[in-house]
Amino acid sequence: MGRRSYSFPVLLISLLFVTISLSTLNTQVPLWLVHSYFPVWQIGLIGSSYFVGNLVGTIVANWFIGKFNAKLTYSYVCVLFAVATLGLSFSMDFYSWIFWRFLIGIACAVTWVVVESCILVTGTLRTRGKMLAVYMTTYYLGTVFGQALLRYFPTDVLYFSLVISTLMALAVLFILLTHYKLPKKKHNTFNLMPMILHKQARFGLIGCMIAGMIIGCFYSLLPAYYAHLGYNDSQVANWMIVLIISGVIAQIPVGWIADKYGKQTLLIVEMLIAIMACLMLISGLFNVVATIILGATIYTIYPISMAWACESVRKPDIVAMNQTMLLVNTLGSLIAPAFISLIMDICGDIYLFVSFAIISLYYVWVLTNNMIKNRWSHN
Missing domain, CATH: 1.20.1250.20 (MFS general substrate transporter like domains)
Structure with missing residues (x-):
């Protein structure tokens, strides 16, 4: 019980770093595209590619958890998030940005599945609802914090990506301090x-x-x-x-x-x-x-x-x-x-x-x- 009570707030701190990163990126990406004179239809398609990644990530998350366990899966997709964000700085190209945003979408969906699964597995009938409420509150607060902190982030794509990579490293550090283990499913x-x-x-x-x-x-x-x-x-x-x-x-x-x-x-x-x-x-x-x-x-x-x-x-x-x-x-x-x-x-x-x-x-x-x-x- 001590490990569970200790792991839950640490898990939420890790989630907070991921959510702040996502929130700043979701607002900054359309602004970068506007400043680079992309037409609105291309901005919309790049935005949709992120949600396509969410869809794919939701579907494959259970397989990754079964293959690598919860903590390693979470850590790997945080690294994927950081690498894909750095990829945005390689070129201001429509197709490459669709690809990188797609990968970021996969990474985010997998982190949500890991966090929600950890809560559902470790929570009881009496505590699960409260834990999910705290989880949602943390997610929304992270989104607001990300918007508030955006003005302090560098506007250059490369330096912005390095800040995101630092936040992802902190997210990995905190998830590795938890003690979550999810049961492996034999079949879907x-x-x-x-x-x-x-x-x-x-x-x-x-x-x-x-x-x-x-x-x-x-x-x-x-x-x-x-x-x-x-x-x-x-x-x-x-x-x-x-x-x-x-x-x-x-x-x-x-x-x-x-x-x-x-x-x-x-x-x-x-x-x-x-x-x-x-x-x-x-x-x-x-x-x-x-x-x-x-x-x-x-x-x-x-x-x-x-x-x-x-x-x-x-x-x-x-x-x-x-x-x-x-x-x-x-x-x-x-x-x-x-x-x-x-x-x-x-x-x-x-x-x-x-x-x-x-x-x-x-x-x-x-x-x-x-x-x-x-x-x-x-x-």
């Missing part, structure tokens, strides 16, 4: 299709994809949008902090409201509020307030949808459903930036928020239609 028991085809979980899965689509655009395209408005790198980081911290603050109260009034009803209300925020941003009205509202609504869609989908399956299927939701969320994250960046290139940057409003309106229609059908069936 994960089957995607039964979870996707599960009728009661369908609307929660759609919510996970919607959240992935919009949040993927937040990280891939929103920094470029602000840069095109004339904001400097520090100001862009401040806007991202406002967006992300709004989502952090909203997590607990929104979760309480979801339990009290129902997840489907809350998701409809949230989507309508998000549409209102998008219309405010399109019109240029109360941009700070609209950004706060948008962050608070969009960042809470995924946990609510996840809880809703998991309620509809048996206990033995919860892990498989969680994996399915992560994959669906990642799929949305990699598709949306590529397509929306093309729309922005053709129609203008403001169509980023037009796209958000259309996506949100679609989900409102799906949920409302489902609610009406359920009421008719009960009557």
Whole structure:
């Protein structure tokens, strides 16, 4: 028990270094590309390549853990993260940056699987929920810290990469101080299709994809949008902090409201509020307030949808459903930036928020239609 209690905070410290690195890189990469006069569609595709890496990393993570164990797998992918970030400094080339961002996406997904697996294996029924809550809080705080620290990072790609490499070395050092061991699986028991085809979980899965689509655009395209408005790198980081911290603050109260009034009803209300925020941003009205509202609504869609989908399956299927939701969320994250960046290139940057409003309106229609059908069936 002593080792477990000692290892958990050390694991979170290691995660913090990884999250800070990822947060700074997710904002800085689009800014580098804007400064190098890359078109928006290329910025979107480079952003999508990171999420393709997330998808691949999620799928292969269990194999790597079984092959090398948890600590070594985590250490190797931290090294991969550092090497891929250094690779960005080799050339400002579209195809090479797609490749390096793809590798970074794999590394990040594997670290998340390792951390979440360690928590699920060592936690008990009484402590697992609290541990996951602390984990998510650490992740979000690391994201905010990364945005806040961005102004102190060097803007040159090579020196920036060296700072990231230092943070990755610290992450490896701390993970090696833990005592986690994960059980090896003899075969992969994960089957995607039964979870996707599960009728009661369908609307929660759609919510996970919607959240992935919009949040993927937040990280891939929103920094470029602000840069095109004339904001400097520090100001862009401040806007991202406002967006992300709004989502952090909203997590607990929104979760309480979801339990009290129902997840489907809350998701409809949230989507309508998000549409209102998008219309405010399109019109240029109360941009700070609209950004706060948008962050608070969009960042809470995924946990609510996840809880809703998991309620509809048996206990033995919860892990498989969680994996399915992560994959669906990642799929949305990699598709949306590529397509929306093309729309922005053709129609203008403001169509980023037009796209958000259309996506949100679609989900409102799906949920409302489902609610009406359920009421008719009960009557």
